[in-house]
Amino acid sequence: MISELHPFELSYSSAVKLQTDLASSIVCADTPVEVKLIAGIDVSVGRQGSTGRSAVVVMSYPSLEIVAESIHEGTATMPYIPGLLSFRELPLILPALEKLDVEPDLFMVDGQGIAHPRRLGIASHLGLIVGKPSIGCAKSRLCGEHQELGPDIGNGCALTDRKEIIGRVLRTRAGTKPIFVSVGHMISLETAVDWVLKLNIGYRLPEPVRQAHLAAGRKTAGVYGNHSRSKILER
DNA sequence: GCGACAG
DNA sequence: ATCTTGTCGC
Numbered sequence: 001m002i003s004e005l006h007p008f009e010l011s012y013s014s015a016v017k018l019q020t021d022l023a024s025s026i027v028c029a030d031t032p033v034e035v036k037l038i039a040g041i042d043v044s045v046g047r048q049g050s051t052g053r054s055a056v057v058v059m060s061y062p063s064l065e066i067v068a069e070s071i072h073e074g075t076a077t078m079p080y081i082p083g084l085l086s087f088r089e090l091p092l093i094l095p096a097l098e099k100l101d102v103e104p105d106l107f108m109v110d111g112q113g114i115a116h117p118r119r120l121g122i123a124s125h126l127g128l129i130v131g132k133p134s135i136g137c138a139k140s141r142l143c144g145e146h147q148e149l150g151p152d153i154g155n156g157c158a159l160t161d162r163k164e165i166i167g168r169v170l171r172t173r174a175g176t177k178p179i180f181v182s183v184g185h186m187i188s189l190e191t192a193v194d195w196v197l198k199l200n201i202g203y204r205l206p207e208p209v210r211q212a213h214l215a216a217g218r219k220t221a222g223v224y225g226n227h228s229r230s231k232i233l234e235r
Numbered sequence: 236g237c238g239a240c241a242g
Numbered sequence: 243a244t245c246t247t248g249t250c251g252c
Contacts, residue, residue, distance in 0.1 A: 043242075047244045080243075082240035089242075111241050121241065142241045175252045180241085 008091045009077055015084050019120040026124050031133055031186040035061055039104035040208025043089045044216040050076040054092040055215035058104050059208050069215060072096035085111055086122035107134040108209050112142050113182035115159055115167035127185025134184025135192040137209050141180055149178060154197060168193050173204045
């Protein structure tokens, strides 16, 4: 699934150059595909050490059942540098994708797609590597400007940068900050937004991404979260 | 030079 | 992102 890649441990200038290079290959239009399996991807990295955990959770559509899950724990080599997130997190994500026993039709990543200074956020970078449609679902803004948006679910407004519409600021839950949806690869912004809304089951993040977020943060494999476990130990 | 800055 | 318990609001 993942063939020859470029290195991820690069200097700031080399990484930036690579991004500009790769960005020219991004396809911002729909690719005819029947979507039956959707992957949500997220990474959590400890503050102290640099040990991190990536999680890929695959859900069926439209039944929205978890059909596969892959976790990978490793060390984050690169530091977090705004604009270079993919160089820090993809090395942790790719091993998890390799272990996956199913082939998702669509990837949703916790981070920006083309709503990025060089139009290559982590969702786009990942889409290029796997050669599949991808969507960026970020919880905050990296670049671009936007107006205020309505209070209801589905309300949104354009995210613009350098006279270009690079994404959509979308309200996915009342009374909560909106999320930033952008094209990752091989999909249109309209379709990306449609998917985010179709996968919204009442939480701020679309379900596959929310599940991946939970899986990446879960300290121990199993059904217990940190809350319920601590309660059990108190007894 | 100053402020902004995904996770 | 992470450090962290209870608590206020849709």
